[in-house]
Amino acid sequence: MTIPKTHRRVVLVRRPPGEPAETDFRVEEAPVPEPRHGEVLVKVHYLSLDPYQRGRMRDAASYASPVGLGEVMTGGTVGEVVASQNPDFKVGDIVEDRLGWQEYAIGGGPALRKVDPSLAPISTANGVLGMPGMTAYFGLLHVGQPKPGETVVVSAASGAVGQVVGQIAKIMGCRVVGIAGGTKKCAFVKDELGFDACIDYKAEKDLDAALRAACPNGPDVYFDNVGGEITDAVLRNINFFGRVALCGSISQYNATGASMGPRLLGTFVGKRVMARGFIVTDFAQHYGPAMRQMGEWIRDGRLKYREDIVEGIDKAPRAFIGLLRGENFGKMLVKLA
Numbered sequence: 001m002t003i004p005k006t007h008r009r010v011v012l013v014r015r016p017p018g019e020p021a022e023t024d025f026r027v028e029e030a031p032v033p034e035p036r037h038g039e040v041l042v043k044v045h046y047l048s049l050d051p052y053q054r055g056r057m058r059d060a061a062s063y064a065s066p067v068g069l070g071e072v073m074t075g076g077t078v079g080e081v082v083a084s085q086n087p088d089f090k091v092g093d094i095v096e097d098r099l100g101w102q103e104y105a106i107g108g109g110p111a112l113r114k115v116d117p118s119l120a121p122i123s124t125a126n127g128v129l130g131m132p133g134m135t136a137y138f139g140l141l142h143v144g145q146p147k148p149g150e151t152v153v154v155s156a157a158s159g160a161v162g163q164v165v166g167q168i169a170k171i172m173g174c175r176v177v178g179i180a181g182g183t184k185k186c187a188f189v190k191d192e193l194g195f196d197a198c199i200d201y202k203a204e205k206d207l208d209a210a211l212r213a214a215c216p217n218g219p220d221v222y223f224d225n226v227g228g229e230i231t232d233a234v235l236r237n238i239n240f241f242g243r244v245a246l247c248g249s250i251s252q253y254n255a256t257g258a259s260m261g262p263r264l265l266g267t268f269v270g271k272r273v274m275a276r277g278f279i280v281t282d283f284a285q286h287y288g289p290a291m292r293q294m295g296e297w298i299r300d301g302r303l304k305y306r307e308d309i310v311e312g313i314d315k316a317p318r319a320f321i322g323l324l325r326g327e328n329f330g331k332m333l334v335k336l337a
Contacts, residue, residue, distance in 0.1 A: 001082050001091075003041070007032050008313050009102030012067045015057055019324065024057070025073065025317040032104045034083070039108035040095070041083040047101055047313070047334040048076035048126035049320045050160070051225075051248055063279055072100040073316075078115060078125040079105075079336075089114070096125040101316050103336050119295050127160055127331035128305040129294055131280055135247060136164035136223075137290045138283040141172075143245040143276050144221040148173030151215050153234055156225035157198060158185040158306070160331035161247060165223045166195050167303050174221075177214045179230055181326050188329070193304060207233035223247060235264045235273075244275035306330030 006029050014024045035041045056067045056074050067074055077099040081089050086108055089095065094115040099105035115125045127133060139161075146152050152169040156162040157178025166176045166189065178189040178198040186198035197214040204210045211219070211233055218239040224231050227249030235244070267273065283290075297303035308330045310319045316334045323332045 001043075003043075003082055003104075004032055006030060007103040009072050009100070010313060010316050011070055011072055012057060013069060015059055015069070020054070020057065020317075020321055022317045022321065027314050027317075030102075033106050035085045035106055035108070037085050039106050040081045040086050040089045040093075040112070042077070042079040042095060042097070042099060042105050042107050043082045044077045044079040044099065044103055044105060044336050046078045046123045046126055046309075047316060047336060048078075048130070049316065049323050049328075049332040049334060050076070050132070051324065053320065054324060072102050074098060075101050076126045076131055077105065078122050078130075094122050094125075096130060101313065101334075103313055120298055123307060123309070123333055123335075124298075124305065126333060127307060128164055128298065128303065129291060132160035132331060133164050133294055134283065134287060134290060135280040136161045136168060137294060138280060138286070139245040139247050139278055140165050140168050140221070140223055142283065143278050144223060144243050146172050146174045146221045149175075150220035151175045151177065151217055151239075152221040152223065153177045153179065153211070153215065153219040154223040154225070155179045155230050155234070156248075156326075157189045157195065158329060159225065162223070162225055163189070163193055163305060163330070164303070167193055167297075169221075170194055171297065171302055175215075175217075177211075177219070179226075179234075185329060188306065192306075201230055208236060211237045221245070224249075232264060235267055238267070238271065238273055240271045240273075242271065242273045244273060246275055246277040307333055309333045309335050311335045 010025050010027050013026045016024050059066050078096045081093040094117050096115050097107045097112040152174045154162045154165045157180045169176045176195045178195045179201055180186050181202045186200045189195045189198040199210045220239050220242055222234045222244045224246050225248045308328045
């Protein structure tokens with residue numbers, strides 16, 4: 001394979017106060033780097049777009065450092081090793097790592113892992129068999145701790161994480177209710193993924209009534225991807241000794257000020273509800289068995305997934321803005337190669 005002299009990458013040029021704009025990013029040409037001892041050069045095939053990247057655009061204390069102005073936007077990638085100075089990786093290996101929004105990147109840190117292309121399409125290393133899949137697996141099973149016969153509610157149910165959460169909950173013998181925006185997403189969640197019900201939050205005028213109808217025995221576990229009014233409605237209806245897995249608050253990521261809350265902690269006391277925030281890397285030491293289990297469920301047809309793919313690195317900023325608006329349908333990826 002001929003390696004070009006230059007490649008394209010997307011850098012952050014402004015920290016948006018609210019919703020990001022395409023002008024907050026710059027697509028630029030840069031020299032293709034050369035790997036040094038212990039490193040590999042990766043030609044990126046797929047770039048992952050995820051809600052957490054909005055937090056990296058802020059210059060604020062968090063569980064991870066922000067992206068610096070003029071630096072490459074952070075993001076998960078899957079690609080092919082095209083040059084190697086690392087004896088553990090050879091040219092042609094397919095690898096996954098968080099190498100950022102660029103066409104070629106240097107890898108070699110402890111997070112770099114090989115991907116077996118015989119298990120599933122390599123794009124899944126950024127989705128159902130990658131960070132989103134692991135988020136769903138551990139957030140539901142270790143934090144939510146569902147039991148057979150319980151009701152699990154998951155918001156952003158058609159998204160990269162939500163679609164996996166609901167299917168695992170079905171495998172565990174639970175009643176599963178999704179919350180998604182639009183008739184097409186709700187139909188996908190019910191008809192293709194096998195959820196028991198799906199609430200279209202864009203169409204429902206009374207979310208509490210819709211939840212009571214979809215969850216006649218009340219929610220026992222809530223997997224929260226969105227925060228805001230949707231989460232308020234679920235928490236008003238949650239059962240005694242319910243569990244809440246706090247994964248994300250995408251409804252508030254573009255907020256220009258602090259939102260009101262927390263408002264429903266009295267419910268947590270009276271109903272003895274447990275809520276726990278988590279980050280997927282909390283469970284990194286257990287990824288191996290989880291990946292094998294997820295791969296088995298995919299091969300058995302028990303775990304399905306949907307991807308939303310755009311082509312070309314120049315499309316990444318617009319696709320990311322759409323992701324934060326809920327315009328994506330499935331795991332959002334940018335195909336580069």
